[in-house]
Amino acid sequence: MKGKTFLGAVFAILLIVGLGTDLYAQPIRVITTVPDLSDITKQIGKELVNVESLTRGVEFMHAVPVKPSFVPRLNRADILVVMGLDLEASWLPALLEAASQPKILPGQAAHIDTSVGVAVAEVPQSIDRAGGDVHPKGNPHYNLDPHNGRIMARNIAVGLSRNYPQHKAAFDKNLDAYLAELDNAIERWQTVAAPLKGVKFVGYHGDWAYFAKRFGLQQIGTIESKPGIEPTPNHLIALTQKMQQEKVQLIIYGPQSDRFPRQLASQTGARVVRLQSTAGALPDTDSYIKFIDYNVKSLLAAMQKG
Ligand SMILES: [Zn+2]
Numbered sequence: 406m407k408g409k410t411f412l413g414a415v416f417a418i419l420l421i422v423g424l425g426t427d428l429y430a431q432p433i434r435v436i437t438t439v440p441d442l443s444d445i446t447k448q449i450g451k452e453l454v455n456v457e458s459l460t461r462g463v464e465f466m467h468a469v470p471v472k473p474s475f476v477p478r479l480n481r482a483d484i485l486v487v488m489g490l491d492l493e494a495s496w497l498p499a500l501l502e503a504a505s506q507p508k509i510l511p512g513q514a515a516h517i518d519t520s521v522g523v524a525v526a527e528v529p530q531s532i533d534r535a536g537g538d539v540h541p542k543g544n545p546h547y548n549l550d551p552h553n554g555r556i557m558a559r560n561i562a563v564g565l566s567r568n569y570p571q572h573k574a575a576f577d578k579n580l581d582a583y584l585a586e587l588d589n590a591i592e593r594w595q596t597v598a599a600p601l602k603g604v605k606f607v608g609y610h611g612d613w614a615y616f617a618k619r620f621g622l623q624q625i626g627t628i629e630s631k632p633g634i635e636p637t638p639n640h641l642i643a644l645t646q647k648m649q650q651e652k653v654q655l656i657i658y659g660p661q662s663d664r665f666p667r668q669l670a671s672q673t674g675a676r677v678v679r680l681q682s683t684a685g686a687l688p689d690t691d692s693y694i695k696f697i698d699y700n701v702k703s704l705l706a707a708m709q710k711g
Pocket residue numbers: 467539540545546610611612632
């Protein structure tokens with residue numbers, strides 16, 4: 406009897422140790438669509454997660470060149486974190502179909518959409534996909550407002566806890582620490598970005614709407630005639646006139662060619678500035694906070710030039 410109890414206890418200990426070792430030895434495999442989300446997931450998951458982003462911050466998010474390696478990476482994922490609002494609509498659904506990993510599909514527990522709870526800008530009255538509009542659910546570039554970074558972080562923490570409730574306390578603690586760090590940065594940006602208030606600009610794409618609203622810049626127009634649609638000559642003529650009338654100071658572009666920005670700059674005297682619409686492309690933008698920092702600093706530097 407005594408021996409049986411002893412053996413039972415040994416088995417129980419082995420089982421607990423074995424389970425515990427397994428849980429801690431295998432980090433949760435997280436795939437994110439953009440580097441912003443991989444950075445924030447690392448801040449919240451720390452040593453419990455192994456995170457990779459499919460894109461590197463150099464791509465135009467509506468036309469990401471898909472690599473064959475994306476499929477096995479998605480197939481092995483425990484969690485998928487996406488921006489949502491159709492930002493990934495042109496490339497992710499086909500990959501998800503090929504990856505055969507049902508638990509990360511939209512609507513499933515392991516599919517974390519960080520746009521939940523975001524006040525979406527520019528929601529169209531009627532959806533016109535036929536016209537090629539790549540923002541059918543409204544503007545999906547909400548990551549450029551750091552206040553939305555708080556929502557993204559919270560959604561990631563909630564999503565991780567939903568799938569791994571045994572680590573909820575750790576995720577919550579790391580979330581609080583990250584939000585405190587982000588809040589400090591937001592306070593700093595509100596102060597240093599004060600000279601950007603009222604600055605008139607033209608964006609290449611519509612990525613700058615949330616950033617502009619947060620920091621008080623005024624978007625006069627976009628080089629694209631519609632989100633995702635390259636300009637016609639007539640659109641550029643009308644835009645040039647508007648830029649001259651409104652005395653537009655800056656032209657902001659991102660991963661696109663600088664051809665149209667330079668052309669408009671030479672015709673209007675506005676300055677050209679290249680910014681990042683997701684984190685990751687440069688050493689100065691390898692975290693979400695550094696990426697917002699980079700954009701604020703680059704805009705201030707562009708304003709001071711000349
Ligand atoms: Zn867009």
